[in-house]
Amino acid sequence: MSVDITPYISKLSEIFNASDALYLKSQNSYLTTAGEAFSCTGCLDNCCTTVFYHYTLIEYFYLAEGLSQIMDPEMAETIAERSQAYFMEIVRNPFKTDSLRIMCPLNFDGKCVVYQNRPLICRVHGVPSSLSQPGKAVQRWDGCKKFVELHGGKDFPVVIDRTPFYAQIAALEGQLRKEMVFFQKYRKTIAEMVIDFIKDEPFLSNTPAQPTCPGACQKKGI
Numbered sequence: 001m002s003v004d005i006t007p008y009i010s011k012l013s014e015i016f017n018a019s020d021a022l023y024l025k026s027q028n029s030y031l032t033t034a035g036e037a038f039s040c041t042g043c044l045d046n047c048c049t050t051v052f053y054h055y056t057l058i059e060y061f062y063l064a065e066g067l068s069q070i071m072d073p074e075m076a077e078t079i080a081e082r083s084q085a086y087f088m089e090i091v092r093n094p095f096k097t098d099s100l101r102i103m104c105p106l107n108f109d110g111k112c113v114v115y116q117n118r119p120l121i122c123r124v125h126g127v128p129s130s131l132s133q134p135g136k137a138v139q140r141w142d143g144c145k146k147f148v149e150l151h152g153g154k155d156f157p158v159v160i161d162r163t164p165f166y167a168q169i170a171a172l173e174g175q176l177r178k179e180m181v182f183f184q185k186y187r188k189t190i191a192e193m194v195i196d197f198i199k200d201e202p203f204l205s206n207t208p209a210q211p212t213c214p215g216a217c218q219k220k221g222i
């Protein structure tokens, strides 16, 4: 049975719009001495080198929409090669992913090539935030290195509460999985998601095989 994911994508887009609006509000609450809002401009400590894991199929499908819009075959081939290299680095260092620094395969010249379709963690990282989970102490993040250098040790007028966004995504994911009759665990890096996209197997395997770029990439438009 095929599942129409369009309504799920649309709902996720609304959730991301709300998180982006809050992020913007946060940026505008932290001004430099020159009166400029907090931004990533000029930052050499790119947070896209942090190894993030993503836990939802719906974010995979959203990312896949962005990947399918990449039409430059050279860029597509580079993304495939980088994703495989990234994945192998993780395989070689399975217990050091917290300290590993590897550039995300989707970052070109400091910019995300799927910016509109990036997952939630890419949208809320950088400024002060918190997360409440049942039975756990509230988690708090002071912001990225640049943020702490500029604004650390002061009061935080705006703290992004990640809780409602994760809760809404979890509810959406639950509905989607029920409709797809899919209940396996999902935990993947962006590189693995890209490799799955190339293979056209979004969630069946937790150990992606070698991508067969350029043939498969051309087939997928990446």
Ligand code: SF4
Pocket (backbone or CB within 6 Å): 047, 048, 049, 104, 105, 106, 107, 111, 112, 113, 114, 115, 118, 119, 122, 190
């Ligand atoms: S998906 Fe985009 S924003 Fe997220 S880590 Fe990769 S390049 Fe950076």
